[in-house]
Amino acid sequence: MTGRAKVFSAFILILMAAFFANLSLGATNIAPEDILLAFFSFDADNYDHFVVIYQRLPRVLIAVFVGSVMACSGAVLQGLMRNPLASPALLGINAGATLFVVGGVVFFGISSAFQGIAALIGGICGFGACLMVARMSGMDGNSRGLSLILSGAVVSMLFIGIANALLLSTPELRNEFLGWVTGNINHVYIDLLYQMWPVGVGGVVVLLILSRALTLIALGPEKAASAGVNIVLVSRLAIAAVVLSSSAAVAICGPIGFVGLVVPHIVRPLVGAKQTMIIPGCILVGASICLIADMVARLAFSPFVLHTGVMMDLFGGVVFAFVVRRYYLTPGLRRSL
C-alpha cells in the first residue's frame, strides 16, 4: 500500500468514525447497533430510531455537505489565487450570501424557497465586491495577493455589519435568524438541504473534473498553457463553481467560516500538491471536521448546545493567525510586504 493510499484510508476511517460518533453521541447516547437498526429496519415507535433518523441524520448530512463543499472551495481558491488565505469566508462570499438572505427576508419577506437563490446572488456579489475593492486599492501585483484578503475582510466586515443592523431593526426576525447568522447546523434546515444540494454537488463535480487542469495552473500560467490548458476558461468555470457551491452551503446553515481555510492546510502536507489528490482529500477531511466541530459544539458545554459556526470561528481564527505568521511574517518577506 502506498503512502497516499494509507493517508486516504485513514481519512475514510476518520470520516466513518466521526459519522457514527455524531449519530450516537448526544443528550442520549445511542448504541451503534441501534443506529444500524434505525437505518435498515426503521421502527416508528422506537424513540431512539426517531432521534437518529429525524434529528441527528439531518444534522450529519448538513455537516457533511457544508464541510466538503467549503473545504473544496477553499482548496481551489488557494490554488487559483496562489494565496494561502483564500477561502470563501475571507473573500466575501459568505458575507455576501448572508447579507442577501437577511436583506431579502427583511425587505421583501422572501420565503425559504427563495432564500437559496438570494444566497447564490449574494455570494456572487460579495466575491465581485471583494475583487473590485482589491483592484481599486491598486495592489494587484502585490506579493501573495495580500490586498485581496484585506479587501475581502473589509467587504465582509461591511456586509456583516449591514446584516446585523437589519436584524437589529427588526426584533421579531432577529430571534429567528440570529442562530442562522452565526452559522448553525440544525436539523430544521434539512428542507434547505433538499433544495440546495444539487448546486453544491454539481460544483464539487465540476471541480473534480477540472482538478488536473487546476494543478497545472497552480504550477504557473505559462506551464499550464504549454500543456494545452485553456486557462481563462478553466479558471472562470472553477471560480463560478466555487462561488455558487459555497453560497449554497451558506444558504443552508449560515456562514460556517474557516472550514475552507483550515482543511486545505491540513490536507496538503499529507497528500502533496496535486489538486487531483487535494480535492478528494478535502471532501473527506472537510466533512469529518464539520462533523467533529458539530459534535464538540453539542457536547462540550452540555446541556447547552453551542453553534457549530462559533466553534469553527474559534478554531479557525487560531489557524488563521498561524497561517498569517507562517506565510506573511517570515523573515525575508519583509521588504515585499
Place this chain on the structure above:
Amino acid sequence: MRLTTGLHGYVVLRFSSGLEIRLHNLICAMILMMVAVVGGVALLTTGSTDSTFSDLVGLFDGDAVSGDVAFAIADVRLPRILMGFMAGWCVALTGAMLQSLAQNPLADPGLLGLSQGSLVVIMLVLVLFPGLPLIFTPLAGFAGGLAVAVLLMVLVGRHHSGGLGILLMGIAVETTLSSVTSILILYAPPEQSHAISSWLAGSLFHSDWSAVGSFAAWFVISIPAILVIGRKLRSLDLGDHMALALGEAVHITKPVILIVAVLLTAAATAAVGPLVFLGVMAPHLAWFISPAKGRARLFLAAMTGGFLVVAADGLTRLGSDQVALPTGLAIMMIGAPIFIISLRLRTISQARTG
C-alpha cells in the same frame, strides 16, 4: 504673542514662552471646532420631536419651553452629541498614536482587534460580576485591549509592524475573539442580547448624562496626554534610531504611549462600542485638511474624529425611520472607502520610493 515666519518658512504664531503654532493648523482647528459646534446645534434641533432654534435659545435663557422639547433637547440629544464627540475624539487619537507607534499608516484600534479585546473582557466581567460598579468597566476593557496589543506584538514581531501583515493578524485575533461575543449574544435573554448587539454595532443610544459624566474624566485625561505624547511622537515618527539619537528613551516612551492609547480605546469602547475604521479615517482626513506634526497632528486628528462621529450620528437620524442605522455602521460605511483610498495612496508612494 506675534506672527512671524518659522524655520520652515511657514507663518507661525509665536508666544513669549517660545511656543510656536502654525497659523494654518490653528485656523483649521478653529474651523473644525466651528463646524462641529454648528453641526451640534443643528442636530440639537432636529429629531422626531419638533423643535426650533428659538426653543434651544429659550432653553438656555431660562424661558418657558414645553416639557417634551426641553426633555428631547437637554436629556436626549445633548448628551448624545457630547458623548459622540468625546468618543470620536478618543478613538481618533488612539488611531493617530498607534499609527506612529507601529510606523504603519493603516493602524486602527478596531482593525487591530484592540477594541474587540476590550469589549470581550468588558462583557465577561459584566456577565461574571454583575454587581460591579460601571466605573470599573473601562479598566476591565483596558486589560483586554492591552492583552491583545501584547499578543499582537508577540505574534507579529517588532520588525513587521509596518507591513500589512499586522492588519491580517489583527483580523485573525478579532475573529477568534468574536466567537466569544457571539456565544454571549446567542445565549443571553432576547432583550439583553439585543442590547449587547446594538452596543457591538456602535451606538450612542444609551448616552445619558451619567454616562457622559463618567466618560468626561477620560476625555479630560486625553488633553494633557496629547500635550506630552505629541512631542514624543514627533521624534518617534522619524524612526527608532533617529528618535534615540534625538535623546528619546524609546524603550520607555513606546510602552507608555501604547498604554495611554489602549486606555482611551477601552474607555471609548465601554461607552459606545467599537468604532471600526475611525482610527484610520480621522488622522488621514486631518492630514488632508492640514498636514501637521506632533501635538497639532494629534489635536487635529482628535477633533476630526469627534466631528465625524457627530456627523455620522446625524446621518443615521436623518435616514429612514424603519431601519435604524447604528452609528458604528455609518462610520464604517464612510470609513471603508477612505481606508481603501489610503491603501491605494500607500501603494503609490511605495512605487515612487521603489
